[in-house]
Amino acid sequence: MSGVVGDWVWEQDTEHRLIRLAGQVVEGDAEAKPDALLGYRRWELALMPAEDGMDWLAHRAMLECREPFRNLLLRREGQDGRITFVSVSGMPCYDSDGNWTGYRGIGQDVTEEQQRYHTVQRFQASMDASPDCIMITDFETHQMQYINDTACAVMGFPREELMKLKPHEISGLTREEVAQIFSAAMSAGPEGQTAPPFLAATKDGSRKGWWEPHHRGVRIDGRWVIVTVSRQITRRVLAEQAELRAKRMYATLSATNEAIMQVKNAGELFQQVCDAAVDAGKMASASILLTDESTGALFVSASAGIGQEALRHTRISTDSTVPEGHGLNGTAYRSGEPCVSNDFQSDPRTAPWHESAKVTNLKSAASIPILRDGKSVGVLFLCAGERRAFDDETLGLLTRMTENLSFALQTLEHEQDRARAEERIRYMATHDALTGLPNRVLYGELLDQALLTAQRYGRNPAVMFIDLDRFKLINDSLGHAAGDVLLKEMTKRLRSVLRASDVLARMGGDEFVILLQDVECRDDAVTVARKLLDVALEPMTILDHECRVTASIGISLYPAHGEDQQTLMKNADTAMYLAKENGKNAFEIYETGMQSQSIERLELEAALRTALVKEEFHLHYQAKLDLKTNRITGVEALLRWEHPGLGPVSPQQFIPLCEENGAIVPIGRWVLKTACKQNVEWQRQGLPPVKMAVNLSARQFSDPDLLNDIHAALNESGMDPTLLELELTESMVMLNPARTIEILTAIKSIGVRTALDDFGVGYSSLAQIKGFPIDTLKVDRSFIRNLPESDQDRAITQAIINMARTLSLQVVAEGVETQAQETYLRDISCDESQGFYFSRPASPEDFATLLKGHGIDLPG
Numbered sequence: 109m110s111g112v113v114g115d116w117v118w119e120q121d122t123e124h125r126l127i128r129l130a131g132q133v134v135e136g137d138a139e140a141k142p143d144a145l146l147g148y149r150r151w152e153l154a155l156m157p158a159e160d161g162m163d164w165l166a167h168r169a170m171l172e173c174r175e176p177f178r179n180l181l182l183r184r185e186g187q188d189g190r191i192t193f194v195s196v197s198g199m200p201c202y203d204s205d206g207n208w209t210g211y212r213g214i215g216q217d218v219t220e221e222q223q224r225y226h227t228v229q230r231f232q233a234s235m236d237a238s239p240d241c242i243m244i245t246d247f248e249t250h251q252m253q254y255i256n257d258t259a260c261a262v263m264g265f266p267r268e269e270l271m272k273l274k275p276h277e278i279s280g281l282t283r284e285e286v287a288q289i290f291s292a293a294m295s296a297g298p299e300g301q302t303a304p305p306f307l308a309a310t311k312d313g314s315r316k317g318w319w320e321p322h323h324r325g326v327r328i329d330g331r332w333v334i335v336t337v338s339r340q341i342t343r344r345v346l347a348e349q350a351e352l353r354a355k356r357m358y359a360t361l362s363a364t365n366e367a368i369m370q371v372k373n374a375g376e377l378f379q380q381v382c383d384a385a386v387d388a389g390k391m392a393s394a395s396i397l398l399t400d401e402s403t404g405a406l407f408v409s410a411s412a413g414i415g416q417e418a419l420r421h422t423r424i425s426t427d428s429t430v431p432e433g434h435g436l437n438g439t440a441y442r443s444g445e446p447c448v449s450n451d452f453q454s455d456p457r458t459a460p461w462h463e464s465a466k467v468t469n470l471k472s473a474a475s476i477p478i479l480r481d482g483k484s485v486g487v488l489f490l491c492a493g494e495r496r497a498f499d500d501e502t503l504g505l506l507t508r509m510t511e512n513l514s515f516a517l518q519t520l521e522h523e524q525d526r527a528r529a530e531e532r533i534r535y536m537a538t539h540d541a542l543t544g545l546p547n548r549v550l551y552g553e554l555l556d557q558a559l560l561t562a563q564r565y566g567r568n569p570a571v572m573f574i575d576l577d578r579f580k581l582i583n584d585s586l587g588h589a590a591g592d593v594l595l596k597e598m599t600k601r602l603r604s605v606l607r608a609s610d611v612l613a614r615m616g617g618d619e620f621v622i623l624l625q626d627v628e629c630r631d632d633a634v635t636v637a638r639k640l641l642d643v644a645l646e647p648m649t650i651l652d653h654e655c656r657v658t659a660s661i662g663i664s665l666y667p668a669h670g671e672d673q674q675t676l677m678k679n680a681d682t683a684m685y686l687a688k689e690n691g692k693n694a695f696e697i698y699e700t701g702m703q704s705q706s707i708e709r710l711e712l713e714a715a716l717r718t719a720l721v722k723e724e725f726h727l728h729y730q731a732k733l734d735l736k737t738n739r740i741t742g743v744e745a746l747l748r749w750e751h752p753g754l755g756p757v758s759p760q761q762f763i764p765l766c767e768e769n770g771a772i773v774p775i776g777r778w779v780l781k782t783a784c785k786q787n788v789e790w791q792r793q794g795l796p797p798v799k800m801a802v803n804l805s806a807r808q809f810s811d812p813d814l815l816n817d818i819h820a821a822l823n824e825s826g827m828d829p830t831l832l833e834l835e836l837t838e839s840m841v842m843l844n845p846a847r848t849i850e851i852l853t854a855i856k857s858i859g860v861r862t863a864l865d866d867f868g869v870g871y872s873s874l875a876q877i878k879g880f881p882i883d884t885l886k887v888d889r890s891f892i893r894n895l896p897e898s899d900q901d902r903a904i905t906q907a908i909i910n911m912a913r914t915l916s917l918q919v920v921a922e923g924v925e926t927q928a929q930e931t932y933l934r935d936i937s938c939d940e941s942q943g944f945y946f947s948r949p950a951s952p953e954d955f956a957t958l959l960k961g962h963g964i965d966l967p968g
């Protein structure tokens with residue numbers, strides 16, 4: 109019976125025994141003849157119902173109810189293990205009287221059909237069990253023909269629904285794109301083709317990882333279908349993405365390190381780091397935020413990438429008490445630890461920035477603190493366009509980057525300190541520390557340059573030497589602080605009359621030098637010089653004292669007075685000394701003849717240094733005549749220098765030099781001693797005692813040993829202190845009144861008298877000197893010279909005398925040269941007269957002779 113295919117008919121009686129079998133019967137034993145099966149019931153033939161939920165009991169119950177049955181699938185396993193399937197269908201039979209007679213039906217061998225069915229079943233089961241998504245689609249119509257469970261689960265659709273959809277409706281691709289992919293797969297032949305990975309989207313919009321589809325064209329039942337097997341590669345993709353990120357971060361790190369080696373300042377470094385994070389690190393944006401020390405907030409110092417413009421003006425709070433301070437940056441800054449959000453747009457910490465992040469499509473962000481000595485000084489803030497951009501490895505690299513950054517900052521700071529120090533040293537080497545003006549060195553360089561330009565372009569620069577006339581006086585009496593104020597003020601003034609291109613430099617002390625870049629003619633230089641003198645002369649208040657300082661200016665012009673630096677400077681210097689010698693507050697333009705004067709000055713200075721030791725000094729004495737009694741009541745000691753080669757040198761010439769180089773102090777001490785000794789000597793010769801006036805220089809007046817020197821002179825000579833009168837100039841006492849009063853009081857306490865010399869030219873008023881312990885005023889000879897003709901001088905002299913009287917001061921008129929002057933002075937009740945008219949300064953012997961004749965009252 110085996111191998112026989114075909115239908116057969118059968119009948120069974122009311123006892124369910126087979127009573128007829130005809131045709132190709134395959135029920136029962138394969139070896140048995142159909143007749144051998146007769147009399148048996150089906151459940152006695154080693155056949156088993158093969159359908160789920162069906163068994164012999166159920167079948168028999170159906171037969172008992174005389175129900176018809178269809179396609180009862182029966183399975184039989186032969187002795188050789190071969191499986192056969194038969195399908196039987198039956199109808200209940202009745203006789204003509206309606207009595208049930210049993211069943212009649214047909215049978216069919218369905219072994220092959222069943223085998224095919226099972227193969228498909230197994231195939232489908234294995235397809236469903238596959239972790240891959242499998243889909244079979246008609247190449248032409250794109251109609252879904254098969255889809256496995258995995259695909260249904262991944263896409264979140266019930267199979268029936270999915271079967272109605274076409275690939276472009278679930279893949280996010282267009283129909284054309286799908287068609288292209290299918291065509292490419294067909295062209296690829298039996299090997300098929302792998303398409304780019306895609307991120308699977310489920311029905312509810314959530315993502316189910318990365319899948320890599322492989323398409324292959326297969327011909328089934330005469331039609332081409334595309335079999336698509338998509339393998340999940342999420343892990344691989346994530347690993348690749350992580351590797352890519354790491355690579356980018358390494359690239360960023362190396363770009364940062366390169367920047368660290370090259371940049372010169374922090375700002376540049378920050379910008380390069382941000383650029384590297386965006387360019388090499390593929391970050392959407394990168395910023396470096398630093399602390400604003402005044403507010404404590406973070407401000408953007410550098411940034412690159414998306415939204416950088418908006419960020420530049422943003423201040424980010426680090427304050428833990430406000431919600432804005434709890435963002436990534438504020439938290440990272442406070443904690444000193446990196447702060448990350450790998451899903452920025454739904455992170456509650458980043459809520460204030462969700463809207464803007466949507467606009468700029470930022471998906472994750474990280475803030476890494478920049479630490480200095482363990483303390484946050486800022487943060488590196490990075491944003492990425494994908495979620496989960498900041499894994500542990502990336503963060504590790506970013507932390508290293510910020511460490512390198514802060515190390516670089518330290519190094520840069522040291523470098524900057526060093527550069528600043530170098531710059532400072534360079535500056536100090538070329539500038540005057542007090543005024544900030546170029547010094548001699550820089551001036552020399554600038555002058556050289558100006559001379560080169562002058563030669564090339566036919567310009568005419570000029571050099572001006574300026575010396576402040578009374579600077580030493582101020583410096584000595586008011587102190588160095590006052591001197592400094594004066595120099596600074598003077599710098600401002602001198603600068604104010606110069607062009608921006610002109611150079612003002614300080615040579616040291618009270619010497620300034622100017623380079624006028626181009627003067628068309630002599631008169632131009634003269635105009636500038638006048639302006640300079642004017643601004644210098646303006647009164648200035650120093651340490652609450654109004655002072656006036658004059659300047660002496662020497663000018664040399666290129667090319668007339670020299671074509672090189674040295675000559676021009678020397679000649680301007682020479683001219684300046686002449687201006688000084690000619691009465692100060694003046695300028696001189698260099699002339700050839702000036703040379704000798706300057707040389708003379710140098711020679712004088714050299715000779716002065718040894719003059720005291722070589723005993724080249726001596727004193728002359730000029731009498732003071734009492735205008736009421738016509739008796740000589742006093743004498744002024746005047747220093748004389750007999751230069752071995754030059755002969756007598758005028759005190760007006762050498763005393764300023766002595767004041768400048770300080771020699772006046774020992775020389776003045778000698779004068780004091782000599783004068784006192786002389787005074788006692790005259791008395792010893794039997795002459796009447798006379799007051800001895802001795803000039804004190806500013807230097808001497810501020811010398812701490814002055815009182816000792818006075819004591820010594822008096823003690824050594826044995827002179828009565830009340831006969832000694834010290835003459836000071838008005839300008840000396842006005843500079844530092846408090847100290848002047850202190851010294852004058854000390855001087856007066858030992859009985860020595862004090863006199864104010866050259867009164868009237870120092871701009872002070874009698875009211876101002878009221879408080880000084882002074883005994884005598886000496887009216888400057890410039891007021892006497894034009895007496896009695898000059899109305900103005902008469903008025904001044906008269907006023908001085910009247911006011912002096914009210915202050916109980918003795919008044920001496922200086923420089924009385926004519927009888928008319930003397931008569932006038934007598935008329936206006938001037939106390940004493942001193943001048944050539946009565947007596948020129950004379951030797952001790954000559955004065956003794958004079959005194960002998962005038963030691964008593966003379967006829968009026």
Ligand SMILES: Nc1nc2c(ncn2[C@@H]2O[C@@H]3COP(=O)(O)O[C@H]4[C@@H](O)[C@H](n5cnc6c(=O)[nH]c(N)nc65)O[C@@H]4COP(=O)(O)O[C@H]3[C@H]2O)c(=O)[nH]1
Nearest residue numbers: 746747759760763779803804805923924925942943944945
């Ligand atoms: N044209 C004119 N001049 C007259 C007349 N009568 C006197 N003189 C001059 O006027 C000056 C008076 O001295 P001074 O005003 O203190 O001015 C003095 C004084 O400031 C200073 N000096 C002189 N000896 C000394 C000294 O021992 N120590 C100090 N520190 N300065 C001194 O040098 C200045 C000049 O001294 P000398 O050349 O001796 O000049 C003296 C004297 O010769 C006159 O009728 N007409």
